[in-house]
Amino acid sequence: MGWEQIEISLPNCSSLQVISFPVVQLHLNRTAMRASQKDFENAMNQVKLLKKDPGNEAKLKLYALYKQATEGPCNMPKPGVFDLINKAKWDAWNALGSLPKETARQNYVDLVSSLSSSLESSSQVEPGTDRKSTGYETLMVTSEDGITKIMLNRPTKKNALNVEMYHEIMHALKAASKDDSAITVLTGNGDYYSSGNDLTNFTDIPPGGVEEKAKNGAILLREFVGCFIDFPKPLIAMVNGPAVGISVTLLGLFDAVYASDRATFHTPFSHLGQSPEGCSSYTFPKIMSPAKAIEMLVFGKKLTAGEACAQGLVTEVFPDSTFQKEVWTRLKAFAKLPPNAMRISKEIIRNREKEKLHAVNAEECSVLQGRWLSDECMNAVVNFLSRKSKL
Ligand SMILES: CCCCCCCCCCC/C=C/C(=O)SCCNC(=O)CCNC(=O)[C@H](O)C(C)(C)COP(=O)(O)OP(=O)(O)OC[C@H]1O[C@@H](n2cnc3c(N)ncnc32)[C@H](O)[C@@H]1OP(=O)(O)O
16 A cells, blocks of 8 residues: 655655555653654654555644754745645644744654554554455456446545546456456446546646646546547446546446436536546537536536436436346346447447547647646645645
């Protein structure tokens, strides 16, 4: 398990730390009123031995306490708004005000101690068997009865798509296109289908800065959407709950979309200072009329499952209580149909649009690359992450 890639320097603040180490119980002299320099050094070493990621909030606290303990109050100039990670670090350190060095040292030792015990006990109750059984970190992929099921599996994050998940979905789709299943199904684990792009994707800035980040993001997105355009077998979405952003726009590239009546469809691109992707700037106006597409993609109107069905984005809506049973019964029947006939029929229906879809995809990615560098987008992302205490 890797640390989230938020840059905090431990212990000397110079470079990105992505650490994975075995958990070892920390034995500190808890009777001392004040941590000695030795306790502090032990705690610094202990941080490097944490097996599990303590989370961005804890890492920022550790960073701030380390700096306060070794250098005193923050007197560095405040980083710019686009420098998300250094700004988060600066904010955390600056928030300690004039806390004395000795107290910061003690607090650092205490925090490491509590992290060590809590992460050790949580590692005993989270064996991560699902991940190992599928070989994926962010997905559960199974194949039976002629159906390959790709299940988004970050339920605690509402199945937000982090960079790893984009790569794993591409991998799973490529594998499914070659396996012996007749149809492929995408669905979500937990109460959400997906909350769209993981907004913390914006925080991991490479040495080339935000421009390089945006360029790499556009390359990744183009390849990702390309996999859906080119997918050769019937591709079915089982929308088990709310869907946001890219998880909605991609639906225009699926061959059938079955939704629970709990599902909603929301594309708040303007609110995020962003623009449509997933070929939706082309597919949505065709599916639902330009005016209805603009309501969703420009004004961010959230549709219920019934409304999305009336607009043609969803094939059929099922009561949530019978959703799984009814849809799987239907899918199992589909999977018994001759697979070659299904492939060839899909090909003849979809092929004449493929070139156009790839061109639309390229254009959308290029426009988004520019949007990601805009103040409108940066501010929206910073707002979300600050509300969620991710900065
Ligand atoms: C330059 C960068 C390039 C990067 C790579 C690019 C790849 C291609 C990008 C393609 C473009 C795609 C665009 C989109 O998809 S736009 C849509 C983005 N999504 C959102 O705006 C939704 C944000 N989330 C929310 O509004 C709410 O979380 C939500 C309504 C979905 C649920 O609210 P609720 O109150 O019920 O639950 P929580 O908010 O408490 O959520 C639980 C935890 O899950 C975390 N979460 C949820 N969604 C996201 C998300 N999209 N990104 C990051 N994290 C998310 C949330 O923070 C909670 O976490 P904690 O428990 O740790 O607090």
